[in-house]
Amino acid sequence: MFDSHFAYIVNNPISSIAVFVTVLPLTLTITRKAFLDKSLRLLFCYLVSKLIIDIIMLHLASTRTNNLILYNLSIPLFYALLSGMFYFQFTGKAQKGFVLTSIVGVFVFSIWDIFNSNENLGDLNEHRLVLYAKTVEGVLMISLILLYFYEIIKSLQIPNLLTFPFFWVCSGLLLYYSSLIFLAPFLHYTYTWNNQTDLGITEVIPSIFEILCAVLFSVGIYNFSPRKYAK
């Protein structure tokens, strides 16, 4: 029954690990009660939705069905959840306003990009990845992370960054989006049903950093203490 799935996992080990490694931070979130924190609660929602979408995509990929519509639709959802974490971390009204505006902006832009990149939306078999939305998402996420790092340095409220959960979350996201930002526009041309272009090792880099990102999330969540949060 799962032969095709196993075959897919064996043929694509790195991208498959990137799917299942999400279980690690998810489990830690539950055991460490990290969802008590508003930002980490959104991260938990992100991890749950990512795991579900990734498993469906893996299932579709292993059954030779085009799954890119899910990838495209996940862009505004993931951006809303991830940037929402920063909404709770920022203290300034301007930053909070920027986060909310960007969520709406990315949603509208992603929908437009899905239409722009696919002339015939009804034909799911020939569905293609968005051309700009993923890059825009990456640029905005990196901007939010850098803005947050600037806030950390300026406020000097966190004595030890290594034990601060959200710093690890930010580091993971920064690495993941940095690995993806140049590659994202090219995926529109390479991820087609009749793909002729193979990007080689470059194509695997985002998956490697997706795994690293999940590991860094796990480190951050592991550092979360409900007792400290209550204080």
Place this chain on the structure above:
Amino acid sequence: MQNSEELKWALLIASLAMLAMAFCMIAFVMYYQKKRFEEEKRINDIEKNYNRLLLDTALNSEETERRRIAQDLHDDIGTMLSLTKLSLNQLSKLVANSGDEKEESIMKKSQSLVEETILHVRRITRDLVPTTLERFGLMEAIEEFIHKLEEDNNLVIAFQSNTEEFPRQGQKLELTLYRIMQELVNNAIKHASCTKIDIVLEIDEEMIGLRVTDNGVGFDPEKIKESNLAGLGLLGIESRLAIVNGTVQYEQPARGGSSAIARIPVNPASGNKPEPLHPFRRERVNI
């Protein structure tokens, strides 16, 4: 095909460069944050030391000024009063010979006033500079202070210590403990409407503890500190303790009243005994 290969390499290099930048950014944030905290801590330490030095200097100046005033009272006013007393004694003999009762009565009144003034000057001098503390130590000074208070006020003051021979401590430490005891007892008399005060002095290998407990109305130290002027006494206690690395804790016993416990690390005397009040000495006293 050639272009495809070049594109792959370009993408790989760009992605790796971006990742390198991301790694550098994370490392920089960690390093810079650590550096800034160290810098902030260093500045805080400098500020703390500076404030401590300032406080120390202020208290030294206060004690020097007290000593100077006491010295002036003792040397100038005291000497003049003694001479006045001698002159009055001589005059008294002359008046007694004249046989005028009215003059004799005025003479006796003048003599008694001068004697009373001499006693007042002596008391003020002793209050300004606790000479008993300097000569005999903390226990004797506290006992003397209690004795004087019990004479003047209608209250019971009990004093006990966990040692019969309280080892001499550094001059600054003894003076700090004495002044704190004075402040706490005076506060209890002035504000607590108490009838009984217990003073306990304890010493072990590391710490000296001074506990002053009264059976008065009690108080909330935090509220008193918030109201600017009322808290000056308590702030003064904390300032004095900060200089000798001491701490103070206020408690409200269940049976009522209030209790203050000051703890100071032991600092045995170095052997340099202070000079007693001397008519021709005017040098600055470093406590």
